[in-house]
Amino acid sequence: xxxxLYNPMGTTALVTGASSGxxxxxxxxxxxxxxxxxxxxxxxxxxxxxxxxxxxxxGTVSTVIPLDLAAPGAVAELMRDLTDRDIRVSTLVNNAxxxxxxxxxxxxxxxxxxxxxxxxxALTELxxxxxxxxxxxxxxxxxxxxxxxxxxxxxxxxxxxxxxYAASKAYVLSxxxxxxxxxxxxxxxxxxxxxxxxxxxFYAVARRSPGGPRRLxxxxxxxxxxxxxxxxxxxxPHVVAGTGNRITAWLAGSAPRRAVVTxxxxxxxx
Ligand SMILES: NC(=O)c1ccc[n+]([C@@H]2O[C@H](COP(=O)([O-])OP(=O)(O)OC[C@H]3O[C@@H](n4cnc5c(N)ncnc54)[C@H](OP(=O)(O)O)[C@@H]3O)[C@@H](O)[C@H]2O)c1
Numbered sequence: 703x704x705x706x707l708y709n710p711m712g713t714t715a716l717v718t719g720a721s722s723g724x725x726x727x728x729x730x731x732x733x734x735x736x737x738x739x740x741x742x743x744x745x746x747x748x749x750x751x752x753x754x755x756x757x758x759x760x761g762t763v764s765t766v767i768p769l770d771l772a773a774p775g776a777v778a779e780l781m782r783d784l785t786d787r788d789i790r791v792s793t794l795v796n797n798a799x800x801x802x803x804x805x806x807x808x809x810x811x812x813x814x815x816x817x818x819x820x821x822x823x824a825l826t827e828l829x830x831x832x833x834x835x836x837x838x839x840x841x842x843x844x845x846x847x848x849x850x851x852x853x854x855x856x857x858x859x860x861x862x863x864x865x866x867y868a869a870s871k872a873y874v875l876s877x878x879x880x881x882x883x884x885x886x887x888x889x890x891x892x893x894x895x896x897x898x899x900x901x902x903x904f905y906a907v908a909r910r911s912p913g914g915p916r917r918l919x920x921x922x923x924x925x926x927x928x929x930x931x932x933x934x935x936x937x938x939p940h941v942v943a944g945t946g947n948r949i950t951a952w953l954a955g956s957a958p959r960r961a962v963v964t965x966x967x968x969x970x971x972x
Contacts (some may be wrong), residue, residue: 708891708932710737710846713839716784716791718771718828719798723902724852727921728795731929733760735804740789742767742780745799771798771824772816781831792847794832794841796825796874799852801867803910814866821870821888825851826877833881840889848891848932851878853940855898855947859954862967871896872911875940882939893931897924898947919944 715732719725721743729739733756739851741749746768753764767783769776784791799821802813829849840847854868857875861868878894885892901918912918927943942948954962 707844708726708848708906708929708937709735710843710848712791713791713792713843713846714738714740715793715795716740716742716832717795717797718742718824719852720752721745723904724807724897724900724921724924725795725797726752727925728760728797728850728928729756731925732793732795733762733764735952736760736762736794738762739764740767740784740791741765742769742771743839744770759831772819777824778826780828790839791835792843793850794828794836794848795850795852796828797850797852798824799870801864801904801908803863803908805863806865809866811836815885817866818870821867822873827872829877829881833885837885837888837890841890845891848893848895848937849878849881849885850892850928850932851894853896855896855951856943857894857896858951859966860959861965861970863970864962879939882937891932891937892939893928893937895924895928895931896940896942896947896951897927898942898950900924900943 704868710732715737717725717728717739720729720741729741729752733739739756739762741752741764743749749766753766756762756764768781802809802817834846851874853875854871856864856868857871875894878892882892897919899912899918901920924943927941931937931941942951
């Protein structure tokens, strides 16, 4: 079957967490495919530099919106901003997110709150607010509209020392797969991207080394997996980047949960 290439040319894509790591990767590939961008994150200087880079490389227009997604009312503010600028979003990449390592009992309450707000609440509210527009865009631009939510291989099992983060990503995976089903037949491509440990600022932000001898994936490798899913004639409800990660995710889903959490608990103590 001929692949139904995802083609956002002439549309606008919104990427959250566009100031570093995977968000920058998504912005580049979307711009390379001819989409204009809305770039949001807290670090304005990074977003402005990226907007210039994308304009020089691909000739696309980027709108930069600095925003703290953990702040009260952030998504409502973003929606007002998009309306005021008359921007219609055809692709949403809910990429912003971060992790807090350590036992839940030791975690500062405000960091736990922010983690759930960014990883879960903002992602859900933004998906909900933009979904009608994304579906309309899918009608107007066949194969040109998408909802991409960043989950993780941490979504497939509980992870002690990373408990809130893994639970937040399990939520993202579950929500996105349900949305994939709810939007079947609308033409909207919906998928949860599940990277394993990847070379970004993620571990520096979490103040933790990735641990173990395994190689970190590159942003490019994760982008290849994400856009292969979008390019598929039938975009899958989720995509795990990397063969090893796919095997581990499958094993975690197949083994008894008590055994799985015991193994992940032991591994996370290393
Ligand atoms: N790297 C990995 O190993 C890995 C593995 C699986 C899943 N993921 C997921 O991939 C996504 C991207 O992470 P990454 O690896 O690219 O990490 P990263 O380099 O640390 O990027 C995280 C992005 O999220 C933004 N962000 C964080 N807190 C925010 C807030 N309060 N408001 C708005 N934006 C915020 C950051 O921007 P500002 O700081 O400028 O606000 C940054 O652009 C995340 O959802 C992460 O959970 C990463």
